[in-house]
Amino acid sequence: MSNSTPQKFEFQTEIKQLLDIVIHSLYTEKEIFVRELVSNASDALEKLRHTQLTEKEVFDDNLTLEINVTTDDKAKTITIQDFGVGMTREELVENLGTIAHSGSKAFLQALGESGAKNSNLIGQFGVGFYSAFMVAKSVKVYTHSWRKDAPGHMWSSDGSGTYEIEEAEGQRRGAKIVIELKDDCADFAQDWKIKEILERYSAFVSFPINLNGKRINTVQALWLRNKNEVKDEEYTEFYKFQAHAFDEPRLRLHFSADAPLAINALLFVPKENTEKLGFSRLEPSVSLYCRKVLIDAKPKDILPEWLRFLKGVVDSEDLPLNISRETMQDKSLLEKLNKVITKRFLKFLEEEAKNRAEGYTEFYKEFGVFLKEGAALDFTHKDQLVKLLRFESSLTEKGKTTSLADYVSRMGADQKEIFYLVGPNRASIESGPYLEGFKARNLEVLFCYETVDEYVMNNVREFDGKKLTAADHADVKLADLPKPEGALKDEDVTTLTKWLKDTLGERVSEVKPSDRLVDSPVIALNADKFMSPHMRRIMKAMNKDAETPLRVNLEINPRHAVIKRLFETHTAQPEKAKLVAEQLLDNALISAGLLDDATAMVARLNKLLESV
Incomplete structure (x- = not known):
């Protein structure tokens, strides 16, 4: 029944794009629309249950909180109804016609960046409703808000670019989605087909699901069960439903605690780090419950930011049921939750690293960047996190990593510092001049390949009382080695270094003989404590026009043939x-990744070649 004229609207541009992708190319398994719509219905019921705790008057308040699915194979329809919060006219426009809350813009962007490989993540962007149009000739949404003074409405569309809204009398609270199926999707109107789909995807929904009047699921809060009684398959299915995922989880942690808070938690590490795949920054995905009542599906405060890759559920009996989902006012409770869960998860990772080293290595390849972020920024958990960091080093095989604790165990009695070098890859670091002096003294050097590593090292600063030191810094002092035969005399070295400083002028802060070179003629060392070569490259990339001052010390190898020849030639x-002196400096800057413009060097090389 309707007492108003339908009003026609155009979908926002992003929604049109999204519908085109969903209808024509997104899924090979179209059955996923059932999971998405049931998941949305479950969310609407959770919101209603919370609303009942905070509002005095709720429309149609005697309704059972359940999801009813009805199929009609003659009419080729499937109907999914919930008695949740429902929608007003404004909310219909906002939620189903624009990008205000749907997340479709983020989804389209992510899909454009990563292609179809991860297109199954539609649910993570809150755009699951539109999956109905994969199978639908038309979709109608009959709804009545929980607000008593709001009228009922019907929203309808065939997905071609427009939709209509009109008032509809006699609606129960919640939303009823009626899908008229395309002819080639008519099997979704079969009872047995939908039963199979619901049992596969929706077994863990916390509300009764009825199919044609018959209960399909049993309410199971898996996180409240004894972990010894839960099968691996049950965990996997729960993860897939809760995380909107298709893969199996990489790791899981199921634990309970009584003090300082009563907690039941079930946490999962996904197979892949989607941030690394090019998707946008992950949002918190560990849902917060109190006695099976959802408090917040994506709370920002129960875990530190660097644990945003985790999926799962945390349930605490100690949270007040009427805690506000928007404001989360009881910060002290949330801080306690944060500490307990984080420490327990870090302890779990320590056990993994110790008992299942290969599995931990695989985990670290995907998610190590998050642990590094935590080590640099989270002072509370820094000590635990630093122990979990892993790096290749000059003493490990390619692809094998070491912990800082293992590095310290191999240090000689006289060594006071942990040395590291930042570079794009192992080959680059090993072929550069910076490793020579350390290798000659059998000093281990950690290899850091990621952009974030230098920031981490500068923030962590020390481990087990040993300072973390960049091996390419000018301040590094190395023990003397026996001087081999054939080096320039000391007075000749003094003469040459003074001449080099005069010749190179302001391009170098200092020139002196090196105690770290073995096979290379020269080395450029960072003379700026506050701006390493690697950091300077990053700053330069961020602001290409900025003049980033360069301060390097040049060290020479008095035993090298090029340096001895230069001494003869300089007079x-x-x-x-x-020309040779300037070329040697540029060569050293290239090795350090500090040569910004090679134009002058090419011209100089041509001059040198003329004199050969």
């Missing part, structure tokens, strides 16, 4: 020697 052929 005999001063012009040629000047």
